[in-house]
Amino acid sequence: MNIIVAMLSDEQLGCRTRRERIVRYVMAQRIHDQVLRIYRLTGNNDTDCLDSLRMDMGSFARLCYLLHNVGGLSDSKHVKLEENVCFFLTVLAHHKKNRIVKFDHVRSGHTVSIYFNAVIVSLLKLHPILIVTPKPVDDECNVARWKHFKGCLGALDGTYIDVQPPLLDKPRYRNRKGGISVNVLGVVDRNMDFVYILHGWEGSTADGRVLRDVVNRPNGLKVPNGQYYLCDNGYMNCPGFLAPYRSIRYHLDEWCEGSHAPQNAKELYNQRHTKARNVIECTWGIMKWRWAVLRMDSAEAHVPDLDPNHRNLYADDQPADDEFVESVGPDHEWSAWRDNLANDMFTDWRTKPEEDVLVQSLKEIISTGWKADNCFRVGYLNVLQDKIMRAFPHIDLRANPHISSKMHSWKKQYNSLYTIFGGTGVGWNPTTKMIDTVDDAAWETTCKNEPNACTMRYKSWPYYDSWCEVFGKDRANGTGAEDFHDALNGVLHNESQPQTPNDVIHNESQPQTPLGPNLEDMDTTYTPRVEEVGTTSFCQPGSSSTTKQAKKGKRKKDDVVIGPIMEGINKFTDKTDSRLGEIVSKMGHEYELTRKCEAVFDIVNQISDLTLDEKLVATNMIVKNTQVLAMFFSLPENAKVGQVRLMLAGKI
Secondary structure (H helix, E strand, O other), X not given: OHHHHHHHHHHHHHHHHHXXXXXXXXXXXXXXXXXXXXXXXXXXXXXXXXXXXXOOHHHHHHHHHHHHHOOOOOOOOOOOHHHHXXXXXXXXXXXXXXXXXXXXXXXXXXXXXXXXXXXXXHHHOOHHHHOOOOOOOOOOOOOOOOOOOOOEEEEEEEEEEEOOOOHHHHHHHEOOOOOEEEEEEEEEOOOOOEEEEEEEEEOOOOHHHXXXXXXXXXXXXXXXXXXXXXXXXXXXXXXXEEOOOOOOOOOHHHOOOHHHOOOOHHHHHHHHHHHHHHHHHHHHHHHHHHOHHHOOOOOOOXXXXXXXXXXXXXXXXXXXXXXXXXXXXXXXXXXHHHHHHXXXXXXXXXXXXXXXXXXXXXXXHHHOOOEEOOEEOOXXXXXXXXHHHHHOOOOOOOHHHHHHHHHHXXXXXXXXXXXXXXXXXXXXXXXXXXXXXXXXXXXXXXHHHOHHHHHOOOOOOOOHHHHHHHHOOOOOOOOOOOOHHHHHHHHHHHHHOOOOHHHOOOOOOOOOOOOOOOOOOXXXXXXXOOOOEOOEOOOOOOOHHHHHHHHHHHHHHHHHHHHXXXXXXXXXXXXXXXXXXXXXXXXXXXXHHHHHHHHHXXXXXXXXXXXXXXXXXXXXXXXXXXXXXHHHHHOOHHHHHHHXXXXXXXXX
């Protein structure tokens, strides 16, 4: 009993203590902190406003203007409109809880909740301004990713937004990735502006089911006949919605140049489809990056219903109801139209007019002297860019990286083809512009010598003849390389072939067949003949005369074999000595010329009555011409001074 009395006494004491700890405040004491908070967010600078509210001060002011004049949001007795919007944007941008927001803004949690929902209602009334009317792609479109899809309105795709539904409803919200979310369908146009949004479907719902619900809704997505949106393989390929080919590589990271480029019409179609449809992926990515509430777990918000008499906001600009797509289902005519579209893309892609202009421009700049030895002069890429821009004013091709990358790819392909055609059993078909092979065994041998040949057999190379003109002189072919045996065979061939006056002019382009003895076929071993005289052999000891005859015959045979070899070696060394002598003489002449050029200024500098500019001009005039330089050093000292004065006067 005493324990119960003590507990009751402690509880009464605790209640009284808590009541004493309650802080009594006056509303006026908080006004200063509230105004200071709003000023720091929206009136200080763009950096603070952008970091806290994810928009600058100008965008914040325009949003407040629209909410007030269109959405009907206004100031209350204690909270101004700007502070209401700050509540809303803070929660969306950083996914802050009510307790954090009320502490930061020095408000009660009830106030934050009331005005947060008031901003949502006003924001929904802005949908005639924020939701746009899409425009289809027409024949005048020059955007690379969209010009191939005539009549396209944009792209659509669904995304998962994590939520926290009631415990009993969680199974319906669990998506295929294991998260608890809703399936939100978004439709955007080419400029990443939203056309339609449908939220609320449970995460376990398939994308195709959501799309059917969108089309069948009275105020759902309206797609005119003959126009369409791009979608992924999660949706059916049917009128109004163009999907890619299944079981064909699709994503952007699977495409690149070379062997990973599109190989047929379906692959090219999928590549261009994913480039265009990527606009919806970028839109969802930006939305989730900017507004943290879309990528965090949150309670499912209740969105107030709109006016039931509300119709589609752009119904007046659209055709009649019977001219829209009314259902989602398979259609063979639509699939055939997609096949024709893919084939047309592939045909146009193989004829690439930009590459034709690039090849023709390369030939033009080569004929005008833009190519020196085995490389082009500096700035040739900019010249090619100007020529392409004049032919295609609206194309987005630049010298770097587009033209330089194409030049590198072309030269690599030409080198591979040159190596392939150098093998046996492989040829060139000028009609089909493809590689011809005798059999698969010859091609396997070619692939061992050239690794890049594996993917080049069944492709067309329409620019190979032009590549031969552009890159043909740049590739080393090793025609002048010879070793000791090649040089010796050449000498023996020249000696064995009779010289006539008509043979003075020699055509090096025709292959020559050696007529003389070949070193590899020459028998350099000596086998003496055995002659029997009675029963005595020439090898028998004591037959000295026979031994001398054998030694004499061996010397004659050795002279026949070794003589031409030694003579060939002597001629080979003589040629090498003469060539080295020419090189040394040229190097000595250039060195002497350089030394004289350095000495010219020292001589001209000794003329005291000339200015520095006149000395430099005179030196430049002398060293520019080798004949004038030779004449200058052949004259005596006083004559050199006279030559300098005459040159400055313009008399010589």
